[in-house]
Amino acid sequence: MKPIVARSGAAVAVAASFVLLAGCVSSAPAESDSTSSAAGEGGGLTIGVVMAETGFMSPFDIPALNTIKMEVDAVNEAGGIDGAPIELNIVDTGSDLDQYASAAQEVIDAGADVIVVTCDYDVASPASLVAEAAGILNIAPCVGDTIYGPAGGLELGFSMGNGTPGESSVMAEFAVDEGWKNAVFLTDTSIKYTVGQCDVAQKRFEELGGTTVGTYDYVQGESIVETVSQITAGTAPDVVFNCGYSPGGAQAAKDLRDNGVTAPIVSGFGMDGTFWLDSVPGLSDYYTVTYSSIMGDDPNAAVNELADGYEAEYGERPSVGSFVTGTSTVQALVAAHETAGSWDGKALADAFLAFDGEDLLVGPTSFTDELHINVERPQRVMKITGGELAFLEERAPEKVVFVD
Amino acid sequence: MTSFLQALIDATSAGAVYALAALGIGLVFGVLRLANFAYGEIITASAYTLIIVWPMNPVLAVLGAAVVGVAVALAMNYAVFSWLRSQSAATLLIASFGLSILLQRIYEGIFGANVLSASVASGLSTSVNLGGVRLNLLSVVTIVLAAMLLVGVQLFLTRTSIGLQVQAASADFRIARLLGVRSGLVIAVTFAISGFIAAAVAFVLTVQSGTVGPSFGVQPTLFGLIGAVIGGLRNLRGAVVGGFVVGVALSLLTSWLPPEINPFRTAFVYLLVIAVLVLRPNGLFSAGAGKVRT
Numbered sequence: 001m002k003p004i005v006a007r008s009g010a011a012v013a014v015a016a017s018f019v020l021l022a023g024c025v026s027s028a029p030a031e032s033d034s035t036s037s038a039a040g041e042g043g044g045l046t047i048g049v050v051m052a053e054t055g056f057m058s059p060f061d062i063p064a065l066n067t068i069k070m071e072v073d074a075v076n077e078a079g080g081i082d083g084a085p086i087e088l089n090i091v092d093t094g095s096d097l098d099q100y101a102s103a104a105q106e107v108i109d110a111g112a113d114v115i116v117v118t119c120d121y122d123v124a125s126p127a128s129l130v131a132e133a134a135g136i137l138n139i140a141p142c143v144g145d146t147i148y149g150p151a152g153g154l155e156l157g158f159s160m161g162n163g164t165p166g167e168s169s170v171m172a173e174f175a176v177d178e179g180w181k182n183a184v185f186l187t188d189t190s191i192k193y194t195v196g197q198c199d200v201a202q203k204r205f206e207e208l209g210g211t212t213v214g215t216y217d218y219v220q221g222e223s224i225v226e227t228v229s230q231i232t233a234g235t236a237p238d239v240v241f242n243c244g245y246s247p248g249g250a251q252a253a254k255d256l257r258d259n260g261v262t263a264p265i266v267s268g269f270g271m272d273g274t275f276w277l278d279s280v281p282g283l284s285d286y287y288t289v290t291y292s293s294i295m296g297d298d299p300n301a302a303v304n305e306l307a308d309g310y311e312a313e314y315g316e317r318p319s320v321g322s323f324v325t326g327t328s329t330v331q332a333l334v335a336a337h338e339t340a341g342s343w344d345g346k347a348l349a350d351a352f353l354a355f356d357g358e359d360l361l362v363g364p365t366s367f368t369d370e371l372h373i374n375v376e377r378p379q380r381v382m383k384i385t386g387g388e389l390a391f392l393e394e395r396a397p398e399k400v401v402f403v404d
Numbered sequence: 405m406t407s408f409l410q411a412l413i414d415a416t417s418a419g420a421v422y423a424l425a426a427l428g429i430g431l432v433f434g435v436l437r438l439a440n441f442a443y444g445e446i447i448t449a450s451a452y453t454l455i456i457v458w459p460m461n462p463v464l465a466v467l468g469a470a471v472v473g474v475a476v477a478l479a480m481n482y483a484v485f486s487w488l489r490s491q492s493a494a495t496l497l498i499a500s501f502g503l504s505i506l507l508q509r510i511y512e513g514i515f516g517a518n519v520l521s522a523s524v525a526s527g528l529s530t531s532v533n534l535g536g537v538r539l540n541l542l543s544v545v546t547i548v549l550a551a552m553l554l555v556g557v558q559l560f561l562t563r564t565s566i567g568l569q570v571q572a573a574s575a576d577f578r579i580a581r582l583l584g585v586r587s588g589l590v591i592a593v594t595f596a597i598s599g600f601i602a603a604a605v606a607f608v609l610t611v612q613s614g615t616v617g618p619s620f621g622v623q624p625t626l627f628g629l630i631g632a633v634i635g636g637l638r639n640l641r642g643a644v645v646g647g648f649v650v651g652v653a654l655s656l657l658t659s660w661l662p663p664e665i666n667p668f669r670t671a672f673v674y675l676l677v678i679a680v681l682v683l684r685p686n687g688l689f690s691a692g693a694g695k696v697r698t
Contacts, residue, residue, distance in 0.1 A: 258529040279521035279614025
């Protein structure tokens, strides 16, 4: 018989590996919250929402989900669609990957005409594929990866988000226009979105004559002091691209500043918001490219009005600029239904593909047979100075580049 | 040479954090044969205390973090583990795993899934340049704090009556109890000390990151546990050295691995764990076979 300690050691190692591989995602049964009476009653639209109200995806999902609720209320107060109210059947997945397929099946069985999923392809795709198999239109409000669509096996799948190629091209073009020549690229490898973000930004930056003086990886939860030591030992960068999301991206920003890297830092939507700023007191010279400003200074008055309404409804301002994509999801559905005349998945998808600069709150929206996500919309560059986030400029990509 | 020195300084600081985590985990394992996966949630509770209270009163925040760490550790003992003392190590392990997930959900329910942020002891985040080598004050504080706690625990174990009882219980819980060691008290004191150490880990990590979320304590606990396994779960000094080795190895691999294989640095640490478990199932610093807990 082997000693208990040896067996315990092996068990601990196996369990530790399991937790790490599982991405430390806690598991909980999906919770359904139907805000309607009987699903599909009266022939109106029933939207099955398979998103995370809890867990690690919830900071990204909740703002879009809340504005979906607000827009549905607004449409229903105005008489609904063809006189029928929109119904919402919401399942909280707890950000648990294992819950997505079953949650999608649950809302479909309950009569959902359309499925709305979580804001990350890796997490959402099990639900999207279930919708796809059932011939139901599936929308991700703020996925940035261009794989959401035909490239990911989703002929009926569309994202209302700003595609990574456009977002990252804007990041690079902004940096070059600021006169920054040498760049370090820091990539959080824990999700595809941030990996693609730095790949595209680096490619566009170099296209424009910039020089890469270092590329480094990190994963959520890691301190990057060793990487900072390597950065400070090499050619001093004019700019650092931090392709990450909070809290790991915030840790990276803090490690950079605490250890003497004063170069400007540019990030994408993953580092939007003010909730992490207190961790790096007095943070300055930090720029984020995102959907809209949550600070009330967006150039689009309708965005500021929505942010104010959000605060009145939920007691706090939206945490990130993607809150406009929830409203846009409902706007797009209403517009597509006018063309399609039904809630059939294929008919709605054809109507989406017929959009030609459709005027949605998130920006002009068009799709192609290959790309079910927008890459050319104007975006907001936000600037952090002294720990305060403020709108800096609106900027559309001059050229959108793609990486394999 | 300076980059080599810099890598060593970074690695020593990282190793000190995991050594502390391994100390807290190893203490409890020594007495109860419990590899406590929920140790991370004690760290998280103290970290929430620091992040929330620090902007109001730094002294209160530090004291509060220590009190909360000890209280959560004791609550774990009395609410869960004291009912499972006669169960197998595997049962305790699974229970701690479940408790870890439960507490993460509770934190999420109370504080939300998003991170809370605050600048904790921002003065410690500053760096000075000494002959081309960057020295972060927090690194120095981490190493000193770890050394002080290690010495403190060692003195407690060897110079106090209750400490000697803890050592006796670690050596053979059943015999120690037959000889009059107060098992309930010994276990409670062990949990309390491990909670205090968790608060120290939380302090270092919150100064380092300035944020806390529901799964904040998971990673240091994982690597602390792995370190304790490498060093030898039943040997407290071995566990501490193991934790230190894991931190140093991770840090040096990050500094020195070529970019092409750098993303796989964690895999190399796991390879190390596998190699150690194959060659030395009881850990590098454990002599002989462990004894069955009753």
